Amino acid sequence: MNPVIETIMNHRSIRQFEDRLLTDEQIHTIVQAAQAASTSSFIQAYSIIGIKDKEKKKRLAELCGDQSYVARNGHLFVFCADLHRHELIGQMEEVDVLPSLESTEKFMVALIDATLAAQNAVIAAESMGLGICYIGGLRNKLDEVSQVLKTPARVIPLFAITMGYPLQESSQKPRLPLAHVYHEEEYEQDEWRTKEQLAEYNKTIQDYYTERAGGKRSDTWTSQMANMLSKQSRMYMKSHLEEQGWNKR
Structure with missing residues (x-):
């Protein structure tokens, strides 16, 4: 590298x-x-x-x-x-x-x-x-x-x-997995697979926040995004x- x-x-x-x-x-x-x-x-x-x-x-x-x-x-x-x-x-x-x-x-x-x-x-x-x-x-x-x-x-x-x-x-906050961001030849539209990947990423983010905040925070990425997007700004x-x-x- x-x-x-x-x-x-x-x-x-x-x-x-x-x-x-x-x-x-x-x-x-x-x-x-x-x-x-x-x-x-x-x-x-x-x-x-x-x-x-x-x-x-x-x-x-x-x-x-x-x-x-x-x-x-x-x-x-x-x-x-x-x-x-x-x-x-x-x-x-x-x-x-x-x-x-x-x-x-x-x-x-x-x-x-x-x-x-x-x-x-x-x-x-x-x-x-x-x-x-x-x-x-x-x-x-x-x-x-x-x-x-x-x-x-x-x-x-x-x-x-x-x-x-x-x-x-x-x-450094963990980013979405490469497989969730990078599509080859065409856009991946398998919603079940997408939600499964998001659920796995949620676990990664929960672990990150748990370690960073000493167990005082454990929210997921999807909950953060849903909460943010539910509010007009x-x-x-x-x-x-x-x-x-x-x-x-």
Whole structure:
């Protein structure tokens, strides 16, 4: 196994960091690694906003649901889907690009581009001995987040990534078995087999939580997912996206 694969396989979320900021050189290297990711048709439909200011971090932490590690880290990156520059391109070239920019397809392209860039950034950071944590809570209150970040129309903050020097190691959660995720030739639709695999995975997760929490926790993955999915969250998203010029066609 080579060092790149070892870095990927060793991934875990880190939520406590040393009081130590990343250097500008580290930040630039991480961003350049993000930019090296694949991008659909060379569209590069994303932007990255770096946050150093303590007060901004604190405010974003509040908007993310009072997640303390959003305020205390080595650096905070916000990954945005961005078609703002492409609207400007249309103006520069005197071409009507708005129908394309408002399409579901370009919305998906921007999401995928931003996510590919983010994962490149994460692998680069972890290869440098840094820890990371993705922050989806950034989407809890996008109006307020956009105000803090001063993002224009056609720019959507998707998620943040906290990075820094790990204060302590965290355990690695067992992922779904390969046989449950990887399908050959066609999608496996044997529901009995799928449920059997999920039941086996539940046992793995129960053992993980029992050991991690000293017997005080033993919930299963399916119970976690069912509980989460039974509650509606961020249901404002569709209207917010349309107001910002996204996903209208």
